[in-house]
Amino acid sequence: MAPTDRTPSPAASRPGRPVDDETALVAAAKGGDIGAFESLVHRYEGRIYRLTYNITQNREDAEDATQDAFLKSYQHLSGFQGDSRFYTWLVRIAVNEALMKLRRRRPNELSLDESIQTDEDMIPREIEDWGPKPDQRFEQGELQNILARAIATLEPPYRIVFQLRDIEELSTEETARLLGLSVPAVKSRLLRARLKLRHTLDQLFRGSARSELQGS
Amino acid sequence: MSCKEVNCRTLLTELCDFLDGGLDSETVQEIKLHLDRCEDCRILVDTTRKTIEIFCNAEPVPLPQGVRDRLHKALEQRLRGSNS
Numbered sequence: 001m002a003p004t005d006r007t008p009s010p011a012a013s014r015p016g017r018p019v020d021d022e023t024a025l026v027a028a029a030k031g032g033d034i035g036a037f038e039s040l041v042h043r044y045e046g047r048i049y050r051l052t053y054n055i056t057q058n059r060e061d062a063e064d065a066t067q068d069a070f071l072k073s074y075q076h077l078s079g080f081q082g083d084s085r086f087y088t089w090l091v092r093i094a095v096n097e098a099l100m101k102l103r104r105r106r107p108n109e110l111s112l113d114e115s116i117q118t119d120e121d122m123i124p125r126e127i128e129d130w131g132p133k134p135d136q137r138f139e140q141g142e143l144q145n146i147l148a149r150a151i152a153t154l155e156p157p158y159r160i161v162f163q164l165r166d167i168e169e170l171s172t173e174e175t176a177r178l179l180g181l182s183v184p185a186v187k188s189r190l191l192r193a194r195l196k197l198r199h200t201l202d203q204l205f206r207g208s209a210r211s212e213l214q215g216s
Numbered sequence: 217m218s219c220k221e222v223n224c225r226t227l228l229t230e231l232c233d234f235l236d237g238g239l240d241s242e243t244v245q246e247i248k249l250h251l252d253r254c255e256d257c258r259i260l261v262d263t264t265r266k267t268i269e270i271f272c273n274a275e276p277v278p279l280p281q282g283v284r285d286r287l288h289k290a291l292e293q294r295l296r297g298s299n300s
Contacts, residue, residue: 050276127256135270144277198267
């Protein structure tokens with residue numbers, strides 16, 4: 001979970017989430033055991049690639065950022081003090097790598113005029129209940145693709161904040177620091193991102209957006 | 217603007233802090249009282265919470281094989297090179 005401002009999220013007890021021998025692997029990698037570091041790479045490569053892809057929305061940049069993040073983490077491993085999870089530390093490095101790629105390719109992508117006020121267009125219409133577990137109507141691969149397409153529909157300022165806060169579970173303060181934003185700006189963007197994704201999933205669960213989000 | 221709209225708008229402004237546990241207990245109680253009366257807001261809170269959970273719990277799409285191969289080849293070259 002995010003360190004300071006979240007109630008425990010379901011991800012904190014995500015099945016199979018590996019934490020138990022992470023400390024041992026990091027200690028071995030610090031001692032120069034490349035095999036141990038490769039085990040950490042295997043463990044997190046999928047999540048780090050998803051993170052960098054969701055920030056850059058560019059396969060080449062995501063691949064480069066993933067590679068650079070793992071390399072830098074290895075090079076700076078001696079500076080990792082273990083006061084957070086290794087994965088959290090790795091996420092910070094990967095976010096910075098991905099943001100550098102994004103800024104290089106699209107310099108104005110993160111800037112946005114905004115206010116904390118809720119606008120009229122944010123107020124949801126035609127609210128309907130989803131039932132207890134709406135995502136279980138889909139097979140895992142189908143759901144993964146749908147979610148990837150849904151998050152890609154967000155504009156970058158919203159997509160990146162959602163990625164850091166709700167998927168990587170960074171705190172509001174850390175997200176603000178990494179992105180060079182104020183805390184109110186992060187909160188404002190997070191609200192819009194959550195409402196937009198809720199709306200997208202709402203359409204999906206009610207059938208109207210299914211073909212669009214599933215693609216060809 | 218009716219009283220209900222004001223309350224619904226306030227709920228929207230506080231939605232993230234409410235879901236993230238970032239509000240004081242008095243505000244939480246006021247919101248809960250509103251949710252008891254307002255089905256739309258109750259569903260909004262529930263479906264927004266589910267949206268976060270669905271994204272948060274989703275496993276990432278497996279890394280494409282080509283990407284994985286290139287990643288491991290590059291890391292192997294750089295890591296073993298830096299250790300030699």
